[in-house]
Amino acid sequence: MKVSSRVHRMKESSTLAVAARAAALKKEGADIVAFGTGEPDFDTPSNIKDAAIEGLRAGLTKYVATPGTLDARTAVAGKLRDENGIPCKAEHISITAGAKHALYLVLQTLIDPGDEVILPTPAWVSYRPLIELAGGRCVEVAGSMERGFKVLPEELAAAMTPRTAAVILNSPSNPCGITYTPDEIRALCEVIARHPSAVLVSDEIYEKLVYPEIQPGLQHFSPGSLPAMAERTITLNGMSKAFAMTGWRIGYVCAPGSSGFIQELIKLQGQMTNNIPAFFMPAIVEALSPRSASQVEAMRVAFARRAGVVDELVRAVPRFRSVRSTGAFYSFPSIAACKGLTSAGGRAITDAQSFAEALLLEAHVALVPGGDFGECAADHIRITFAAEEALLRKGMARIAEFTGALR
Ligand SMILES: Cc1ncc(COP(=O)(O)O)c(C=O)c1O
Numbered sequence: 001m002k003v004s005s006r007v008h009r010m011k012e013s014s015t016l017a018v019a020a021r022a023a024a025l026k027k028e029g030a031d032i033v034a035f036g037t038g039e040p041d042f043d044t045p046s047n048i049k050d051a052a053i054e055g056l057r058a059g060l061t062k063y064v065a066t067p068g069t070l071d072a073r074t075a076v077a078g079k080l081r082d083e084n085g086i087p088c089k090a091e092h093i094s095i096t097a098g099a100k101h102a103l104y105l106v107l108q109t110l111i112d113p114g115d116e117v118i119l120p121t122p123a124w125v126s127y128r129p130l131i132e133l134a135g136g137r138c139v140e141v142a143g144s145m146e147r148g149f150k151v152l153p154e155e156l157a158a159a160m161t162p163r164t165a166a167v168i169l170n171s172p173s174n175p176c177g178i179t180y181t182p183d184e185i186r187a188l189c190e191v192i193a194r195h196p197s198a199v200l201v202s203d204e205i206y207e208k209l210v211y212p213e214i215q216p217g218l219q220h221f222s223p224g225s226l227p228a229m230a231e232r233t234i235t236l237n238g239m240s241k242a243f244a245m246t247g248w249r250i251g252y253v254c255a256p257g258s259s260g261f262i263q264e265l266i267k268l269q270g271q272m273t274n275n276i277p278a279f280f281m282p283a284i285v286e287a288l289s290p291r292s293a294s295q296v297e298a299m300r301v302a303f304a305r306r307a308g309v310v311d312e313l314v315r316a317v318p319r320f321r322s323v324r325s326t327g328a329f330y331s332f333p334s335i336a337a338c339k340g341l342t343s344a345g346g347r348a349i350t351d352a353q354s355f356a357e358a359l360l361l362e363a364h365v366a367l368v369p370g371g372d373f374g375e376c377a378a379d380h381i382r383i384t385f386a387a388e389e390a391l392l393r394k395g396m397a398r399i400a401e402f403t404g405a406l407r
Pocket residue numbers: 038097098099100101124170173174203205237238239240246249250251
């Protein structure tokens with residue numbers, strides 16, 4: 001059957017591919033330690049589940065407004081105003097089928113063929129394919145590991161042109177596990193502010209997972225709170241990571257101001273998916289209420305502890321080089337020193353892809369090779385530490401043994 005060239009050209013999500021491969025080996029009986037998928041190992045807090053069940057029982061089973069009910073949009077806008085300092089109202093919000101869907105809608109609404117989108121890399125695997133699907137040109141700006149994977153204002157300035165339609169910023173970052181400080185974000189925004197036609201797309205899906213335990217004083221900062229950026233920042237977020245709700249598929253987009261952008265986006269959403277399930281709406285209100293805060297914080301504290309454990313274990317692998325994880329749940333070490341070596345099972349290690357494949361087959365640890373996170377990331381591997389400490393130690397011991405046995 002015919003397949004469109006634009007979809008045929010698109011790469012499969014490598015993170016989902018790794019998960020499928022690990023699941024297949026598991027099914028065959030292998031004892032796989034899975035560090036691949038980027039989702040919390042915790043369950044959704046029960047008050048949030050109850051709110052959805054009550055919504056279902058109360059008959060929230062019909063279509064509602066495409067961007068969500070007024071209650072849910074009001075709750076999202078209230079959260080963004082109170083917690084993030086973003087001047088917005090319910091009418092600036094649309095609730096989507098995950099932040100990934102929100103990103104798709106934003107890029108389709110924003111990009112014309114040939115427009116450039118600046119992507120600081122290493123970056124999440126879906127940005128480039130979705131930019132290109134929208135007809136945009138992805139301009140990677142590599143953040144070097146020596147500078148903690150962070151892009152400097154002068155590097156961003158050098159990449160911006162009159163064709164720059166958007167800059168994507170993702171802090172805390174998948175896959176780097178790093179968090180920009182408020183001052184670093186302000187400095188990047190000063191560069192963007194000099195280009196009036198460029199928009200900042202701020203993906204804040206990991207905002208609740210920031211670790212001052214590791215970098216004292218560190219906190220999340222929303223660029224949409226800066227007066228100069230308020231009407232030029234599109235903020236993406238969702239329930240997946242902070243509330244352990246990946247399977248629910250709830251995200252949201254906020255585009256304040258009078259540009260009419262959000263209405264155009266909702267028009268597209270209305271032709272695609274309409275609203276997300278109506279009985280999720282009370283669950284969103286519940287998740288964003290103070291009743292869920294202590295559970296979110298308990299998960300954050302657990303992730304902070306695991307970040308410390310994994311950092312220590314990664315640093316103890318002589319052939320790895322890494323940056324400390326200060327946010328999200330990822331460690332992103334370089335395996336460059338392993339290249340040119342051969343595994344105990346006789347497999348040649350030429351890059352992170354071959355490293356990850358050999359590791360999965362010989363040591364039964366699943367993780368994601370860096371290539372799809374950006375051209376600069378081909379020698380990195382992503383270790384997700386969304387697992388209990390005992391499992392983290394078990395998997396890291398296997399990685400250390402596998403790496404130590406390379407010759
Ligand atoms: C940086 C980033 N943004 C967005 C998403 C999408 O999250 P969801 O679609 O589950 O809301 C992910 C998921 O891995 C992510 O890592």
